[in-house]
Amino acid sequence: MKVVSYILSALLVLVSCATGENSATLLRSEEDLAGRKVATVNGSYYARLLSAREDLQTMLFSQEADAVQALLIGKADVLVSDETLLNRNFRSEHGIEVAFKGKESIPTALMFRKDGVPLAEAMNEVLRQMTLDGSLDSLKTYWLGENYLDDKTYSHIPPEKEGEPLRVISITTMAPIAFMVEGEWYGLEMDLVRALARKLHRQLVIKNVDAGSGMMALKTGMADVMIGCIFITDERKEEFLFCEPYNEYHPAYYVMGQGVRRGGASIWKRIGNSLEKNLVKENRWKLITSGLWETVKITVFAILLGAILGIGLCAMARSRRRWLRSVASAYNWFMAGIPMLVLLLILFYVVFAGSGLNSTAVAVVAFALNFASGASSAYGTSLDAVSHGQTEAGLALGFTRLQTFIHIVLPQAAKTGMPLFRSQCIALLKGTSIVGYIAIQDLTRAGDIIRGRTFDALVPLLVVTVIYFVLAWLLGLAVKLLATPKKNVL
Amino acid sequence: MIQVKHLSKSYRNPDGSSLTVLKDINCTISKGDIISLIGPSGTGKSTFLRALNLLDPPTGGEILFEGENILSRSYPVHKLRQKMGMVFQGFNLFEHMTVLENVMYAPVKILGKTKEDALKEAMSLLRKVGMAEKANVSPSCLSGGQKQRAAIARCLAMNPQVILFDEPTSALDPTMVGEVLSVMRQLAKEGMTMIIVTHEMKFARDISTRIFFMYDGYIHEEGTPEQIFIAEKITPALELCQLFMPVFLIAGDNLTIRLTYNEFSEVASLDFMVAGISSSPLEDCDADILQKARTLSREIVEEPTSKGFRVKFLL
Numbered sequence: 001m002k003v004v005s006y007i008l009s010a011l012l013v014l015v016s017c018a019t020g021e022n023s024a025t026l027l028r029s030e031e032d033l034a035g036r037k038v039a040t041v042n043g044s045y046y047a048r049l050l051s052a053r054e055d056l057q058t059m060l061f062s063q064e065a066d067a068v069q070a071l072l073i074g075k076a077d078v079l080v081s082d083e084t085l086l087n088r089n090f091r092s093e094h095g096i097e098v099a100f101k102g103k104e105s106i107p108t109a110l111m112f113r114k115d116g117v118p119l120a121e122a123m124n125e126v127l128r129q130m131t132l133d134g135s136l137d138s139l140k141t142y143w144l145g146e147n148y149l150d151d152k153t154y155s156h157i158p159p160e161k162e163g164e165p166l167r168v169i170s171i172t173t174m175a176p177i178a179f180m181v182e183g184e185w186y187g188l189e190m191d192l193v194r195a196l197a198r199k200l201h202r203q204l205v206i207k208n209v210d211a212g213s214g215m216m217a218l219k220t221g222m223a224d225v226m227i228g229c230i231f232i233t234d235e236r237k238e239e240f241l242f243c244e245p246y247n248e249y250h251p252a253y254y255v256m257g258q259g260v261r262r263g264g265a266s267i268w269k270r271i272g273n274s275l276e277k278n279l280v281k282e283n284r285w286k287l288i289t290s291g292l293w294e295t296v297k298i299t300v301f302a303i304l305l306g307a308i309l310g311i312g313l314c315a316m317a318r319s320r321r322r323w324l325r326s327v328a329s330a331y332n333w334f335m336a337g338i339p340m341l342v343l344l345l346i347l348f349y350v351v352f353a354g355s356g357l358n359s360t361a362v363a364v365v366a367f368a369l370n371f372a373s374g375a376s377s378a379y380g381t382s383l384d385a386v387s388h389g390q391t392e393a394g395l396a397l398g399f400t401r402l403q404t405f406i407h408i409v410l411p412q413a414a415k416t417g418m419p420l421f422r423s424q425c426i427a428l429l430k431g432t433s434i435v436g437y438i439a440i441q442d443l444t445r446a447g448d449i450i451r452g453r454t455f456d457a458l459v460p461l462l463v464v465t466v467i468y469f470v471l472a473w474l475l476g477l478a479v480k481l482l483a484t485p486k487k488n489v490l
Numbered sequence: 491m492i493q494v495k496h497l498s499k500s501y502r503n504p505d506g507s508s509l510t511v512l513k514d515i516n517c518t519i520s521k522g523d524i525i526s527l528i529g530p531s532g533t534g535k536s537t538f539l540r541a542l543n544l545l546d547p548p549t550g551g552e553i554l555f556e557g558e559n560i561l562s563r564s565y566p567v568h569k570l571r572q573k574m575g576m577v578f579q580g581f582n583l584f585e586h587m588t589v590l591e592n593v594m595y596a597p598v599k600i601l602g603k604t605k606e607d608a609l610k611e612a613m614s615l616l617r618k619v620g621m622a623e624k625a626n627v628s629p630s631c632l633s634g635g636q637k638q639r640a641a642i643a644r645c646l647a648m649n650p651q652v653i654l655f656d657e658p659t660s661a662l663d664p665t666m667v668g669e670v671l672s673v674m675r676q677l678a679k680e681g682m683t684m685i686i687v688t689h690e691m692k693f694a695r696d697i698s699t700r701i702f703f704m705y706d707g708y709i710h711e712e713g714t715p716e717q718i719f720i721a722e723k724i725t726p727a728l729e730l731c732q733l734f735m736p737v738f739l740i741a742g743d744n745l746t747i748r749l750t751y752n753e754f755s756e757v758a759s760l761d762f763m764v765a766g767i768s769s770s771p772l773e774d775c776d777a778d779i780l781q782k783a784r785t786l787s788r789e790i791v792e793e794p795t796s797k798g799f800r801v802k803f804l805l
Contacts, residue, residue: 397572
């Protein structure tokens with residue numbers, strides 16, 4: 001649903017030629033926001049700021065990229081976000097202006113677990129040293145002063161290559177705080193954790209998730225430090241530990257500039273530009289291919305494991321023992337009722353929390369457990385479709401029960417069950433698009449990351465959609481080839 | 491070859507009650523026997539047949555096959571079934587194979603025959619049942635009669651010592667019954683031991699060496715076709731004699747009784763010829779005797795003869 005609305009709104013960009021009605025000149029302070037549609041990210045500091053106002057219409061998005069998109073296509077009049085969010089290159093390219101900056105300045109720091117006092121102390125020590133030798137200031141000038149836009153090397157503190165892992169969660173993929181180029185992380189806060197890692201001689205393991213999942217991961221001990229322009233608020237201080245603030249940020253109110261024509265260039269040129277920007281530039285297609293690999297890995301292993309578990313489950317469901325049947329039906333009932341995402345989060349944050357199993361393995365297990373239920377019902381249905389007479393005929397000829405099942409029943413069941421099994425496999429493939437919630441950079445998440453960098457919805461989503469289509473087709477073909485019994489039985 | 495002693499079978503219903511289908515079956519089947527199991531529906535004919543190859547394992551009694559108790563736990567049931575073929579009412583051809591593969595499959599997989607040998611034998615069996623030209627056709631393209639003939643060929647391919655037929659023609663259109671029965675007749679001629687559950691009475695009478703008339707979970711009567719089928723109609727004939735002999739003996743000077751048999755050695759009619767009277771002796775009978783006579787016979791014909799009067803009961 002979300003994807004559809006993205007594509008629709010992206011298409012709107014292509015066709016709409018409306019001019020921006022709300023010019024920057026009319027917007028000088030928070031009072032002028034009255035009556036306007038203001039976009040921001042759900043759960044953010046700004047969302048709370050806006051919720052206190054009843055004289056404007058707040059639009060809450062789950063990602064910054066979506067909020068920016070809303071501004072670009074005219075669904076929102078104003079976008080409130082970090083002053084670092086949209087750099088000058090992006091603003092001039094899309095005709096966005098900063099109408100004004102909020103008066104409040106919000107202290108910002110890296111966030112740790114409550115019991116992460118030594119880490120936070122070490123970070124404070126790092127910050128003190130960097131302040132003393134002036135390197136913090138030069139870092140801030142480089143990143144916040146937008147010098148990095150001219151210096152394409154994205155100069156950064158060299159990473160520590162060895163040592164115990166320091167697990168970092170970034171809840172943003174935005175320059176200049178923390179962003180990815182060609183598989184490598186850069187940015188101001190990324191440099192700060194690198195400095196910390198160097199001091200502690202630990203190597204960084206960096207994951208990107210949304211803010212909600214990130215906090216959960218930090219809290220349950222699956223990560224050591226969280227970054228991504230996290231403002232120090234009283235609520236957060238109750239649950240987490242912050243180091244000393246390294247900077248104070250102001251809210252920025254972005255609007256479309258006066259007289260900017262939306263959707264000026266021809267469709268083909270825009271698509272061409274967009275393809276270049278989203279896939280070619282900074283080798284972003286590599287994100288797509290690595291995401292694709294991750295998706296394929298999870299899908300294939302989950303199908304294999306789930307298909308095997310499904311056999312056991314099906315055997316239980318058809319067992320003569322009543323308690324085994326009850327266990328199987330309870331399992332199926334549970335799997336039918338629980339949303340896949342919830343199951344995934346429970347396994348990741350609760351069941352396997354301290355197990356050292358990596359996210360991909362957890363995802364494989366979660367999808368396999370769910371798939372087992374579907375596979376088992378596919379097996380059951382197709383076995384039931386083979387008449388009992390076939391079994392009797394096999395037995396009467398002198399085959400053992402096992403031989404009858406393998407030689408007579410199974411080939412016939414496979415034929416009827418294959419389409420059902422295939423559609424379960426394809427459903428699983430599509431279902432894996434939620435693994436981003438446990439910090440796996442799958443195909444969908446790769447598209448999200450690119451969107452986060454380019455603020456362009458259409459191309460990443462389109463590319464991802466096309467790839468899913470092709471994958472589904474290939475998967476269907478593979479299942480059909482593997483599950484269709486050979487023509488010559490002898 | 492097969493000895494059945496005190497065989498019983500009961501089912502436990504889901505509601506906890508139990509249903510006894512076979513109560514106490516005793517019989518001996520020898521090599522070359524062709525046994526027809528006849529009797530009303532629901533009297534355990536099919537259950538008895540399926541108990542013999544343990545598709546429906548009995549709950550009591552003994553079955554000895556070549557002297558061995560096949561109900562003992564250690565007896566290899568699949569080996570038994572290799573020697574005891576079965577033909578089903580619903581054919582049960584393997585739907586994912588051609589007719590030829592259906593016939594070849596078990597000999598190759600179970601007996602370990604080479605494909606060449608199995609193919610040769612399968613083709614000769616298919617020729618025997620008149621299905622050679624349908625060898626490479628899928629069972630779904632066959633008529634019921636063709637399916638059943640193919641199923642018989644499949645069964646023969648295992649070279650069984652005895653074949654169990656479970657209502658082999660009951661699922662067929664009347665026009666196709668003949669082709670299946672003629673294959674079975676041919677098998678009988680070749681000396682195959684067969685046990686057949688059937689409702690085709692004429693066929694049973696023609697083909698069987700012995701007939702088991704089953705009723706209420708027992709073998710109610712057992713005998714040659716002549717014994718069974720004659721007994722079936724001689725009983726009413728005897729009853730009619732008992733009813734009318736006293737009446738007719740008094741009615742006339744002389745009484746002659748004649749039984750007429752039809753082509754199947756059944757009693758077809760019972761004639762009473764009473765000499766020396768000119769009106770029907772039935773006129774003097776009690777109403778309840780006449781009523782009884784009508785239930786025992788198909789038709790009652792009364793006619794005067796040169797010597798007296800004749801009453802003919804058609805049975």
